[in-house]
Amino acid sequence: MSYHSLSLEEAIRYAANLPGIFPENADLQVREIGDGNLNLVFHIKDSRSGASVIMKQSLPYAKVVGESWPLTLDRARIESEALLLQESLCPGLVPHVYAFDQELALTVMEDLSDHIIMRKGLIEGNRYPLFAEHVGKFMAHTLFYTSDLGMNQQAKKQQVKRFVNPELCKITEDLIFDDPYTDSSNNNYNPLIREEVEKLWRDEELHLEVALLRESFLTHAEALLHGDLHTGSIFITPESTKMIDPEFAYYGPMGFDIGAVVANLLLNYAGQEGWIKDAGQRSEFRQYLLDTVRDVWGHFSRNFVQLWERDNVDRMARTPGYRDLYMKKILRDTIGFAGCKMVRRIVGLAHVADIDTIADPQVRAHAETIALNIGKALIKLNRKAESIEEVIAIAEQYAK
Ligand code: SR1
Numbered sequence: 001m002s003y004h005s006l007s008l009e010e011a012i013r014y015a016a017n018l019p020g021i022f023p024e025n026a027d028l029q030v031r032e033i034g035d036g037n038l039n040l041v042f043h044i045k046d047s048r049s050g051a052s053v054i055m056k057q058s059l060p061y062a063k064v065v066g067e068s069w070p071l072t073l074d075r076a077r078i079e080s081e082a083l084l085l086q087e088s089l090c091p092g093l094v095p096h097v098y099a100f101d102q103e104l105a106l107t108v109m110e111d112l113s114d115h116i117i118m119r120k121g122l123i124e125g126n127r128y129p130l131f132a133e134h135v136g137k138f139m140a141h142t143l144f145y146t147s148d149l150g151m152n153q154q155a156k157k158q159q160v161k162r163f164v165n166p167e168l169c170k171i172t173e174d175l176i177f178d179d180p181y182t183d184s185s186n187n188n189y190n191p192l193i194r195e196e197v198e199k200l201w202r203d204e205e206l207h208l209e210v211a212l213l214r215e216s217f218l219t220h221a222e223a224l225l226h227g228d229l230h231t232g233s234i235f236i237t238p239e240s241t242k243m244i245d246p247e248f249a250y251y252g253p254m255g256f257d258i259g260a261v262v263a264n265l266l267l268n269y270a271g272q273e274g275w276i277k278d279a280g281q282r283s284e285f286r287q288y289l290l291d292t293v294r295d296v297w298g299h300f301s302r303n304f305v306q307l308w309e310r311d312n313v314d315r316m317a318r319t320p321g322y323r324d325l326y327m328k329k330i331l332r333d334t335i336g337f338a339g340c341k342m343v344r345r346i347v348g349l350a351h352v353a354d355i356d357t358i359a360d361p362q363v364r365a366h367a368e369t370i371a372l373n374i375g376k377a378l379i380k381l382n383r384k385a386e387s388i389e390e391v392i393a394i395a396e397q398y399a400k
């Protein structure tokens, strides 16, 4: 079938013909449930057997903007290949891919309807005690085993080729590392914080740090990243965590993924201004979020060091002192990228519901200012940071 976006009826017909998924007499029901910025997502369920799948189809443009922003369909191949690779490195932490159709840019995968999007869960005030362990393991395994530390270095170069993703990287380069720092027509911010935004545009010390982080994003092909690991790309229950949506996957600096997780926990932290009214309860939930930031870094770094000791393929990586310097660099990158990812969600094109759906514009502006201040402070800290505790101290300082 040549490429066109599927109608609901076509999606059902397509699903019915998938080998080995639905029984002959299936009564398939379909809903389009895509709420992201880029794709169609069909949920297809057999009302008789209860069997179900997700079919995700890439559109040839960015849905969030419209047809005026064309976007490669190759991102569907990248996503399905990344999911398969991640599953092989980290079974149970990503949805299983049943099939991929290159023509239609369509991936058929495991239905995770018993999970919820983590961003929604955090807005509702839910806690996820296993999240830090799961995401820390996911990042350590996927980043270590796709890097020059954990795989054959010539095979890695071939793998870099498979995951060259210029159009999606360009979105990140513009939306995260450029637009927010100038008066770009892509920007989108609450007029009540205009003064804060103008300060950001004039802050040359900040711009220098962002330029260095941008350089790292452009040039440091350290490992295969998820590339967009925010809490909207995570399906969760108290027992289970699944990382979804790696269409931005490419070879880049490891701290970019870890920074995305940290940033999105801190965006929710800032957004709590508008969610939990009782000051005591708000501060307790915020404490939980900060503990989670600490634990995400802790689980990631412990897992990564363990893999380094056990499975490192590079003799020179055993040089005394090298591992500690490497870990410090990942920490510093994590902090810098976390800061950039917070700032972009306040000033840039695409925002987050944790803050954007706060109804009262004054309360929203307060939450936005907290997020912006934390983000800027993290960016300025990045090259000097020694410990994740400094991130926690910054968050506490600006939420006072
Ligand atoms: C035009 S796409 C906007 C954003 O949505 C995705 O989730 C990425 O974060 C991207 O920057």
Ligand code: MG
Pocket: 036, 037, 228, 233, 245
């Ligand atoms: Mg996405």
